[in-house]
Amino acid sequence: MKRKICVVITARPSYSRIKTALAAINNHPDLELQLVVAASALLDRYGNAVNNIEKDGFKITAKVFNVLEGENLTAAAKTTGIGILELSTVFNNLNPDIVVTVADRFETMATAISASYMNIPLAHIQGGEVTGNIDEKVRHAITKLSDYHFVASEDAYQRVVKLGENPSYVFNTGCPSIDLAYEIKQNPKLDFDPIQKYGGVGKVMDYSNGYWVVMQHPVTTEVGNSRFHIEETLHAMYSLNQPVFWFWPNVDAGADGTSTGIRSFRETHDLENFHFFKNMEPQDFLKLLYSSKGLIGNSSVGIRECAFMGVPVVNIGSRQNSRERGNNVKDVGYSRVEILQALNEIENSPKPQISTIYGNGDAGEKIAQHLSELPLIFHKTITF
Numbered sequence: 001m002k003r004k005i006c007v008v009i010t011a012r013p014s015y016s017r018i019k020t021a022l023a024a025i026n027n028h029p030d031l032e033l034q035l036v037v038a039a040s041a042l043l044d045r046y047g048n049a050v051n052n053i054e055k056d057g058f059k060i061t062a063k064v065f066n067v068l069e070g071e072n073l074t075a076a077a078k079t080t081g082i083g084i085l086e087l088s089t090v091f092n093n094l095n096p097d098i099v100v101t102v103a104d105r106f107e108t109m110a111t112a113i114s115a116s117y118m119n120i121p122l123a124h125i126q127g128g129e130v131t132g133n134i135d136e137k138v139r140h141a142i143t144k145l146s147d148y149h150f151v152a153s154e155d156a157y158q159r160v161v162k163l164g165e166n167p168s169y170v171f172n173t174g175c176p177s178i179d180l181a182y183e184i185k186q187n188p189k190l191d192f193d194p195i196q197k198y199g200g201v202g203k204v205m206d207y208s209n210g211y212w213v214v215m216q217h218p219v220t221t222e223v224g225n226s227r228f229h230i231e232e233t234l235h236a237m238y239s240l241n242q243p244v245f246w247f248w249p250n251v252d253a254g255a256d257g258t259s260t261g262i263r264s265f266r267e268t269h270d271l272e273n274f275h276f277f278k279n280m281e282p283q284d285f286l287k288l289l290y291s292s293k294g295l296i297g298n299s300s301v302g303i304r305e306c307a308f309m310g311v312p313v314v315n316i317g318s319r320q321n322s323r324e325r326g327n328n329v330k331d332v333g334y335s336r337v338e339i340l341q342a343l344n345e346i347e348n349s350p351k352p353q354i355s356t357i358y359g360n361g362d363a364g365e366k367i368a369q370h371l372s373e374l375p376l377i378f379h380k381t382i383t384f
Contacts, residue, residue, distance in 0.1 A: 005371050006034040006061075006096035008087065009041050010107035011250060012049045013301070016282035018102050018125065020179035020364030022058060030372045034094050038064035038083065039107040040251040045278070052281050062090045066110070071256040073223065076106050083110025091118055097376060098123055101146075104131075104139035106220075106252075112145040119378045123148040123371065126175060128156030128163075132321035134220040147377050150367050152178075152304070152358045155324050169374070173366040174359020180282055181305040182361025188309075190291040192284060194245060195275055201266075202246075202275035211243035212343070213289055216297035218254025219319045226257035229334045233296065233316060234265045236339035237274070245288060246276045294346050296339065302329060307355040312346040314339060326355030 005025050009015050026033045037060050041049040053060065066082040068075045087110055091099065099115040101108045103126045115122040124146035130136055143149065143163055151157045152175035160170050195204055216233055218226035230249075237244050249258040262276070280288065286305060289295055294312035295302045298320055302313035307326035315331050316339065330345065332338035 002030055002032040003098070003372060004032045004034055004094070004096045005098050005100060006036060006091065006094055007100040007102075008036045008038060008108070008111040009049070009053070009102065010039040010083075010111070011041050011105050012279055013250070013299075014041065014102045014105065014108075015049045015053060016180060016285070017175065017177050018100075019056070019282055020176045021100075021125070021367045022364075024364040024368035025371065026058070028368045028372055031368060033058075034061045034096055035059065036062045036064060036087070036090055036094075038087070039067050039079065043067060043251070045248075049279065052279070055281070061094065064090060066107075067251060071251065071253060071259075073220070073253045076220070076253045080106055080110050083107055084114050087111055087114040088118065091115060091120060096120060098148075098371060098374075100125065100371075101142060102126065104129075104135040104142070105250075106134065106138055108142060109138050112142040116145045116378075121148065121374075121376050121378045122146045123150060125150045125367070126152050126156075128158075128160035129153070129324070130159070130322040131319065133319060135319075147379075148370070148374055150363075150370065152363070153324055166380070169377075171366070171370055173370070174361075174363040175304055176363040176367065177282075177301075177305055178308050178359040179361050179364050181286055181308045184283060184286045184290055185309060188287060188290045190287050192287075194277070194280070194284075194288060197284070198277055198280055200275055200277040203272055205243050205273055205275060207243040207245075210293045211245060212237065212240070212294060212296060213245050213247070213292045214296045215247040215299040215301065216258070216316060217249045217299065217319065218252050218258045219298070219317060220253045222318070223254035223257070225334070226254035227261040229317060230258045230261040231265065232334050232336045233339060234261065234269075236336040236343070237296065238265075238269060238271070239336065239340060240343060241273060242293075243273045244275070245292075246274055247280075248276065248278045294343070296343070304358045307352075307357060308359075310352050310354040312349075312352055314342040314346070324357050326352065326357060328352035328355070 101111040127143040
């Protein structure tokens with residue numbers, strides 16, 4: 001009988017973080033994939049990742065609508081609570097052998113709590129990393145709730161073991177998102193027109209001489225400043241007067257301030273060189289990044305995939321504090337002056353060397369194989 005592996009995807013970026021592992025699980029002779037899509041991954045305003053999932057041929061076993069509107073701290077907490085209620089019912093119906101949760105978004109806490117209290121073995125992907133914000137609290141809490149750990153770097157491996165987890169169940173597989181970046185590097189040509197394929201909002205601009213990509217999310221511990229943060233970035237990119245592909249923020253608390261700042265700026269400035277998108281298919285997004293002058297914002301894609309592809313990154317603010325990074329990243333504060341200075345340095349510097357901190361491109365296969373072989377446990381074993 002095949003072992004049932006229930007993977008829960010709760011947000012747009014989580015899909016690219018797990019896509020190759022989903023394919024490996026789906027293709028493994030001893031595994032059955034149960035795919036649950038929940039939270040903002042189902043919402044059109046955040047890119048409706050479910051469309052890409054279905055387009056890629058994955059069968060969705062269950063959908064969980066649990067996002068409470070508001071984009072504030074209370075809504076985030078209540079969304080997590082609703083997720084616990086709904087996912088518990090899903091797990092009871094599906095009766096999985098192992099539940100897999102991805103990364104550190106607040107919605108993933110619901111997956112971990114539900115599986116743990118139902119005595120279902122829990123596997124966590126991308127634990128052990130540090131960032132210095134609410135994501136770190138969630139990430140480490142999920143580590144302690146989890147039974148198996150598929151970490152993305154050696155530093156993360158050592159940290160999970162130091163947290164008291166049994167080394168026999170901690171595996172440095174690398175990050176599955178690097179698998180996609182590896183595929184893109186084999187054929188990196190930008191073979192589609194982003195505006196024609198994805199629509200979006202903004203002018204049809206000439207980007208043949210180069211362009212920048214912006215992806216900046218609110219910081220949950222700095223929600224009151226989210227509008228100011230995004231306005232500084234908007235002013236910097238406007239002053240640069242070069243083509244910019246800008247991606248909408250995620251559902252985190254403070255997103256309303258970020259979104260309002262963008263909309264207000266669009267109303268008061270003639271944005272000849274800006275085009276805005278909600279989402280792209282993971283491979284297309286990576287191709288867009290690979291061919292760009294660089295990424296600006298605070299997304300972990302700048303720390304992970306861009307490091308592997310050698311794409312320059314201007315990392316703004318505190319969202320990625322203390323996370324391991326390659327030499328492709330320039331860290332700046334929430335200042336249009338600092339941002340412009342970093343962009344100027346990038347334009348006058350050679351392309352960064354690639355980094356394999358987060359893997360070599362085979363994480364998905366490793367994760368699937370471990371899931372097929374691990375003993376089914378839902379309790380902690382003493383390691384001291």
